[in-house]
Amino acid sequence: MNVWTRRAVIGTAAVSLALSVAACGKAGDGGKAAGGDGKTIGLLLPENKTTRYETFDRPLMEAKIHELCSDCKVKYNNAAQETETQKKQFDALITQGVKVIILDSVDYKATKSWVNQAAKKGVKVVAYDRLAEGDISAYVSYDNEKIGRLQGQALVKALGSDAKDSNVVMINGSPTDPNAPLFKKGAHTVLDKQVKKIAYEQDIPDWSSDEANKKMSAAIDSLGKDGFQGVYAANDGEAGGVITALKQQGVKVPVGGQDSELAGLQRVLKGDQAFTIYKQIKPQADATAEIAVKLLKGEKIGSLAPTKVDSLSGDVKGIPAKLFDAQVVTKDNVADTIIKDKVYKASQICTADVKAACEAAGIK
Secondary structure, three states: OOOOOOHHHHHHHHHHHHHHHHHHHHHHHOOOOOOOOOOEEEEEEOOOOOOHHHHHHHHHHHHHHHHHOOOOEEEEEEOOOOHHHHHHHHHHHHHOOOOEEEEOOOOOOOHHHHHHHHHHOOOEEEEEOOOOOOOOOEEEEEOHHHHHHHHHHHHHHHHHHHHHHOEEEEEEOOOOOOHHHHHHHHHHHHHHHHOOEEEEEEEOHHHOHHHHHHHHHHHHHHHOOOOOOEEEEOOHHHHHHHHHHHHHOOOOOOEEOOOOOHHHHHHHHHOOOOEEEEOOHHHHHHHHHHHHHHHHOOOOOOOOOOEEEOOOOOOOOOEEEEEEOOEEEOOOOHHHHHHOOOOOOHHHHOOOOOHHHHHHOOOO
16 A cells, blocks of 8 residues: 655655656557547546455446447546545546546545536546545445445344344444445444344444454454354455454354455355345446546436435535445355356356355355
């Protein structure tokens, strides 16, 4: 992860980034300023710890943009969870004349001034996956509060008839991700009514699996090995850290997750993780690419973004949005969801240590 702590380093890196991107533009556009030809879309993703961004989101969006606009260019950067890095990347795109930017923010609150300045210059910003603050032109994501409810319902189901007498630990997402409080809110609407109590709860900066591991260990120390009966983990990365902590203490309770990461799916099949949440990334990525291309061409996007949402601060009202649904995945429906939709092949999931579990689930 890049950590820039001195102004000189930041300045040098920003200049280097601008020069390198400009050089790339010159190589392919006959010497025109990169992005200044109205054929360039910026794509800024927040981090690379979660496998989905580099494995799915980026290649899917790039492919769809090129399918819709064969002579369009995509200028991509990943912020590696650093807000200041993402700001430099965003500013560099503006300097290069890019008129449409797909932004999945590291810190949604920090984007307000960047996005507002961009809007004043006629730059359209599409908030992807996370609802950024500022004058954005469109938003494509999921019904994230509903996802939280799905997680809560799945955990209650995993607890079974003991749910009403169960204490639950909640390991939530990153405070800088606007989706995290929505997941948490949705989960609470279910768990607060259907389990005995939330015995321990922590937000996890940067969605860190290591930090989730530490907080789970602290929860075990605080509550005792028998002091809780289930764990809500906001995503699969955190679930992995939680499950490692539980195994180290010899504790076996239902743990949920989200994102249907490969490692998470393998844990689900082996019985280490009770469930994950499957969010179809391709429709989300395709819709975002289509919206970005239409904005680049000055076309209307109403049919692609039929819903209206307000920014979390309430400063921006009626943002055109497209929100997708998700579903719970357990060992019983991995074949009918993940494999059927070709997210992963059976051969990718069913490695040597998962082969027996795959066979038991009818996956070959």
